[in-house]
Amino acid sequence: MLEGSTFVVSNRNGDLDPACRHPPHGFFAQDTRFVSRWHLSVSGRTTEVLSTAQVDHFAAQFFLVPPTRAFHGAPPISIVRQRLIRGVWVEQLLVVNHCDDPSEVAVELDVGSDFADIFDVKDERIDPRHVVAHPTGGLLTLRYRNGAFVRETRVAVSEPAEIDEDTIRVSLGLGPREERVVTFVVTPHAEQTGRRAPERRASGTFEAMRRDGRAELDAWVAGAPRLTDGADALRHVYDRSLVDLAALRFSPHLCAQDESLPAAGLPWFMTLFGRDSIITSYQVLPYLPQLARTTLRTLAALQATALDDFRDAEPGKILHEVRFGEHAATGRSPHSPYFGTADATPLFVVLLDEYLRWTGDRPLVLELEDAVRRALEWIDRWGDFDGDGYVEYETRNPASGLANQCWKDSWNSILFADGSLARGPIATCEIQGYVYDAKRRGARLAREVLGDRHLADRLDAEAVRLRRRFQEDFWIEERQCFALALDGDKRRVDSVTSNVGQLLWSGIVDDERAGAVVHHLMGDRLYSGWGVRTMADGEHGYNPVEYHNGTVWPHDNSLIADGLRRYGYAPEAARIAGAMIRAATYFGHALPEVFAGFPQHMTHAPVVYPTASQPQAWAAAAPLLMLTTVLGLVPGRDGLTCDPHLPAEFGEPELVGVRGHWGQADIRPSAGVDRAVALRG
Numbered sequence: 001m002l003e004g005s006t007f008v009v010s011n012r013n014g015d016l017d018p019a020c021r022h023p024p025h026g027f028f029a030q031d032t033r034f035v036s037r038w039h040l041s042v043s044g045r046t047t048e049v050l051s052t053a054q055v056d057h058f059a060a061q062f063f064l065v066p067p068t069r070a071f072h073g074a075p076p077i078s079i080v081r082q083r084l085i086r087g088v089w090v091e092q093l094l095v096v097n098h099c100d101d102p103s104e105v106a107v108e109l110d111v112g113s114d115f116a117d118i119f120d121v122k123d124e125r126i127d128p129r130h131v132v133a134h135p136t137g138g139l140l141t142l143r144y145r146n147g148a149f150v151r152e153t154r155v156a157v158s159e160p161a162e163i164d165e166d167t168i169r170v171s172l173g174l175g176p177r178e179e180r181v182v183t184f185v186v187t188p189h190a191e192q193t194g195r196r197a198p199e200r201r202a203s204g205t206f207e208a209m210r211r212d213g214r215a216e217l218d219a220w221v222a223g224a225p226r227l228t229d230g231a232d233a234l235r236h237v238y239d240r241s242l243v244d245l246a247a248l249r250f251s252p253h254l255c256a257q258d259e260s261l262p263a264a265g266l267p268w269f270m271t272l273f274g275r276d277s278i279i280t281s282y283q284v285l286p287y288l289p290q291l292a293r294t295t296l297r298t299l300a301a302l303q304a305t306a307l308d309d310f311r312d313a314e315p316g317k318i319l320h321e322v323r324f325g326e327h328a329a330t331g332r333s334p335h336s337p338y339f340g341t342a343d344a345t346p347l348f349v350v351l352l353d354e355y356l357r358w359t360g361d362r363p364l365v366l367e368l369e370d371a372v373r374r375a376l377e378w379i380d381r382w383g384d385f386d387g388d389g390y391v392e393y394e395t396r397n398p399a400s401g402l403a404n405q406c407w408k409d410s411w412n413s414i415l416f417a418d419g420s421l422a423r424g425p426i427a428t429c430e431i432q433g434y435v436y437d438a439k440r441r442g443a444r445l446a447r448e449v450l451g452d453r454h455l456a457d458r459l460d461a462e463a464v465r466l467r468r469r470f471q472e473d474f475w476i477e478e479r480q481c482f483a484l485a486l487d488g489d490k491r492r493v494d495s496v497t498s499n500v501g502q503l504l505w506s507g508i509v510d511d512e513r514a515g516a517v518v519h520h521l522m523g524d525r526l527y528s529g530w531g532v533r534t535m536a537d538g539e540h541g542y543n544p545v546e547y548h549n550g551t552v553w554p555h556d557n558s559l560i561a562d563g564l565r566r567y568g569y570a571p572e573a574a575r576i577a578g579a580m581i582r583a584a585t586y587f588g589h590a591l592p593e594v595f596a597g598f599p600q601h602m603t604h605a606p607v608v609y610p611t612a613s614q615p616q617a618w619a620a621a622a623p624l625l626m627l628t629t630v631l632g633l634v635p636g637r638d639g640l641t642c643d644p645h646l647p648a649e650f651g652e653p654e655l656v657g658v659r660g661h662w663g664q665a666d667i668r669p670s671a672g673v674d675r676a677v678a679l680r681g
Contacts, residue, residue: 003058003085004250005270013049014062014081029188031325034153037112057247059084087200089186097174107170115144117325133165149329150191158183220246224287230653236589244615259294265613274318274344283621292355300371309396312340316378318348340402342393346438353441357635360661365449392425413548417494419540422487430499433506439463480516496536504563514567529600530583531557544597554591555618558625570645577626578647591619644669
């Protein structure tokens, strides 16, 4: 259950066990586990679960009974455990006496918090913390302090209760067939360096909060274009994508109160990530353009202004990740924020230009002019730190910085074909594509909005030179493929990987070599039948369940499909899009972050990757970009155009109410685009 960066993970009967690691149990907010133990017993016995229902992303209910001795014994009481997350965690117990006689029921809740940083939970290395408990009246307060870093959990109960340092006991005298409700409200509270975070409060009754949450979710979904007709599977996936993106919304402190942007993914990445938020915002532009606006403004506000080796920061750089837990606050980790990514900065420029193409929002471009100029300067001055014309990365913080700072940022993701590890500084191929695209788009922004023709001409010329040199320096003739990267000695890293597909998305590939790239992407070594693998079968480093070296990533495939369509390979783009929709049906119509790369003919169903995030923002957004791609939607000066090439898995979908600078349009593949009355603003 989640509401943005605040979430609860429990077992099927609703209890939290701190010993559970996969997935980790707890009530999390601001990268801290505020509750690690939450165990309900009734009259001294652990409850048994009859069923569990996920009502909404923020609400669930658990139907429980105390254990019975006889095989067919009917339980004398039952408990409906209702739970929701709305800034705070509200848990309501409905205790029902099924007998004609009175019943004394003792409800006991064991509560504890380790206040662990989410990095500690992830690494399964949780040091004991000195937690002080204050039981007073109807409230149990658990408090942890480390200097100026203070975290507090408050558990309030609605009924008279006996409360000690780790237990809340409520005695209920139930009459015949009587029902009673007991409500617990769990409030996370944060202080740091003398600043108190805004107070979280329960806003009304349980039912009122649930109605408000549902109304807010309904409004979010209604604000996106309505998908009609089309295949059932596509409609289910479309609706689930919108709901998952709603679930992941959160508002960092720099956002206006009514603005939000997507957290990257549950459970480990429930925060702002530069690369993830940018790509997610790009994927959903025709559907939820407000995410791009908030993402761009927030990232610009946090853009680096000075060198900081510990945080891998350089002037003009866009952040990789920002954290709010104890490690970041006390300097144990560099995430306050951390800038260890070489691709978020050019992607920032790409997103701003694409946002302008769809919305026509010139005032935002003018507002972010300085940020754009600083980002473009970073590319040339700091991104290309050896002056060879390519953006490389190598951490300034060997102790705790990321070794790989591309989207495949695991330690072993950049491998030669023989399996040996590439050494830095590393210039991956897709980052050069992003830079090429950023220079082209930066030139357009400079010429059409900023009124700086000199900058526009310079960027256009630089993009042409980069594209020409890239064909020479990255092309591996004997493999008929572009290199994954150049290593620190400028050797071509010769593994065949999905990275080459994103080169089509950026447009850096010469037309005469595009066919060779497509041949690799759609061949059996890279294409599993469910999507394009991150590494080709047969490469020494290939493993179908290795995070970045053989798995299938939906977001990667959405960008690859978009690139295929860009170069005129519409059937191939449709093939990938159709496969992704089929795969989604095996995951409850919600694509996970990543799944295994086993071939379809072996498994006949996509195979789960054991630690994949779900929901995950750019995976949830992937079907939306694929829909844009196969419908052939392109925003232009004169409005929106539609050139559909639909796979069978999509049926004949229609999109009603696509908003943009043209006003509003309805997309009917058989008829193209029908423009409605312009709706400006």
